[in-house]
Amino acid sequence: MPRLSGLRSVGHKLYTGELEYDFVGKKKRWYALSALILVLAVAGLLGRGLSQGIEFKGGAVFTVNKPGISVSQAHDAIGEFTGSHEPIVQKVGGDQVRIQIASKDTGNFNKIRDALSERLGVAPDKIDSELVGPSWGKEISNKALQGLLIFMVLVVIYLSIAFEWRMAMAALVALIHDIVITIGVYALVGFEVTPGTVIGLLTILGYSLYDTVVVFDTVKETTRGITKQNKITFSQAANRGLNQTLVRSINTSVVALLPVASLLFVGGGLLGAGMLKDIALSLFVGLAAGAFSSIFIATPMFADLKERTPEMRQLAKRVAQHRAAQAKAAARGEGDASAKPAASAAADADEDGNTDEEEGDGEPAAAGSSSRGTGSGGVRRQPSRNRSRNRPSGKRKH
Structure with missing residues (x-):
C-alpha cells in the first residue's frame, strides 16, 4: 500500500504541476534514442530481412496427429524433401506437430505426405495437409x-x-516510427511474417493514435490563449500538458500490454499457438513503441513545429524579456536589503544624539513641549509637521 500511495502522490503532483519532468526541453535526447532504435530496426530489415511464411511464398503445411512424436523426428522425416528451404517444425498442443515447407514447387505434395506417413508410423488420414499458393x-x-x-x-x-496540421504531422511521424520499429524487431528476432502479423500491425495503429490524441487534447487545453501572457513559452505549456497525462498514458499502456504479453509468452511460447504468437508479438512491440512515441516523439515534435511560427517566436522573446526584468528586480532587491542595516544604524545614532535642534527656526525645543527626553539631557527633533507651523516669537502659552 505505501508504494501504491507513493505512485498516486506522484501522479497528483504531475497533474497539479508540483512535479514536472522536462520531456519537451530534452527532446534531442529522445530523438537520438529513437534514431538509434530505428537504425537497428532498419539494419535488421536490410540485413536479415523478413522471414515470410508460406502464405506469402507458397508451400505446404502438414499437421501430424500422433502422441509422442518429437520435433526432431518430424524434422528428420521431412528433411530430404525441403531442398534449400529450411522447414519450420512446431509442436502444436500436446499431440500435434506442424510442418511447414516454404516452396513454390509443390508437385510432390502427395509424395511428401506418404513419406511422412511411412517414416512416422502414422496413418495417412491422421495427417492434415494443406497446399498454399x-x-x-x-x-x-x-x-x-x-x-x-x-x-x-x-x-x-x-x-x-480537430486540432491542426502540425499535430497531424507529428502523429503521422509517430505512426511511421511505430511501424518501422515493429517490422524491424520481426526481422531481428527472425519471427515468421504471417497474415496474423499483418492483422497485429494494423491493430497497433489504433492504439498508438489513441494515446497520442489523448496527450494532444490535454496539450491543446494547456496552450489555449498562450500568447496573452509572457510567463511561459509554448514548449513549456505543452510539456505541462504532457506531464498531466503521463500517468494516464503509462497506466493505459501497461493495462493493454499485460494481456498481450500473456498471449505472447503463454499462448505462443508454452502452448505453441503459431497464429497467436504472430499477432501477439506485433501487438506487444507496437504497443510499447506507441507508448514511447506518444510521450517522447509526438508532443516534442509538435512543440518544435509550433515554436517556429512567428507568434510563438514573439512569445518566446517576451518571456525572455520578462524573466530578465525579474532577475534584475531580484538583484536590486538584494542590494536594498544589504543597505538596510547601515540606514538603521544611522537612525539609532540620531536618536541617541544630545544636541539635535529643530529645523526651520533654529530654536531649541522647550522643556515642556511634547518632545520626549532621551534621558541624557538632550531633546529629540520635532516631527516634520511641526516645523512648518508659525509660532509667535517671545510668547509662550502657559
Missing part, C-alpha cells in the same frame, strides 16, 4: 498496404480538422 499472400499484402495508406490519410485529415 503465393498469390494469396500477395493479395493479403496488397490489401494491408492499401488499408495502411487509407488509414494514414484519414488520420491526417481528422487531426488537421
Whole structure:
C-alpha cells in the first residue's frame, strides 16, 4: 500500500504541476534514442530481412496427429524433401506437430505426405495437409498496404480538422516510427511474417493514435490563449500538458500490454499457438513503441513545429524579456536589503544624539513641549509637521 500511495502522490503532483519532468526541453535526447532504435530496426530489415511464411511464398503445411512424436523426428522425416528451404517444425498442443515447407514447387505434395506417413508410423488420414499458393499472400499484402495508406490519410485529415496540421504531422511521424520499429524487431528476432502479423500491425495503429490524441487534447487545453501572457513559452505549456497525462498514458499502456504479453509468452511460447504468437508479438512491440512515441516523439515534435511560427517566436522573446526584468528586480532587491542595516544604524545614532535642534527656526525645543527626553539631557527633533507651523516669537502659552 505505501508504494501504491507513493505512485498516486506522484501522479497528483504531475497533474497539479508540483512535479514536472522536462520531456519537451530534452527532446534531442529522445530523438537520438529513437534514431538509434530505428537504425537497428532498419539494419535488421536490410540485413536479415523478413522471414515470410508460406502464405506469402507458397508451400505446404502438414499437421501430424500422433502422441509422442518429437520435433526432431518430424524434422528428420521431412528433411530430404525441403531442398534449400529450411522447414519450420512446431509442436502444436500436446499431440500435434506442424510442418511447414516454404516452396513454390509443390508437385510432390502427395509424395511428401506418404513419406511422412511411412517414416512416422502414422496413418495417412491422421495427417492434415494443406497446399498454399503465393498469390494469396500477395493479395493479403496488397490489401494491408492499401488499408495502411487509407488509414494514414484519414488520420491526417481528422487531426488537421480537430486540432491542426502540425499535430497531424507529428502523429503521422509517430505512426511511421511505430511501424518501422515493429517490422524491424520481426526481422531481428527472425519471427515468421504471417497474415496474423499483418492483422497485429494494423491493430497497433489504433492504439498508438489513441494515446497520442489523448496527450494532444490535454496539450491543446494547456496552450489555449498562450500568447496573452509572457510567463511561459509554448514548449513549456505543452510539456505541462504532457506531464498531466503521463500517468494516464503509462497506466493505459501497461493495462493493454499485460494481456498481450500473456498471449505472447503463454499462448505462443508454452502452448505453441503459431497464429497467436504472430499477432501477439506485433501487438506487444507496437504497443510499447506507441507508448514511447506518444510521450517522447509526438508532443516534442509538435512543440518544435509550433515554436517556429512567428507568434510563438514573439512569445518566446517576451518571456525572455520578462524573466530578465525579474532577475534584475531580484538583484536590486538584494542590494536594498544589504543597505538596510547601515540606514538603521544611522537612525539609532540620531536618536541617541544630545544636541539635535529643530529645523526651520533654529530654536531649541522647550522643556515642556511634547518632545520626549532621551534621558541624557538632550531633546529629540520635532516631527516634520511641526516645523512648518508659525509660532509667535517671545510668547509662550502657559
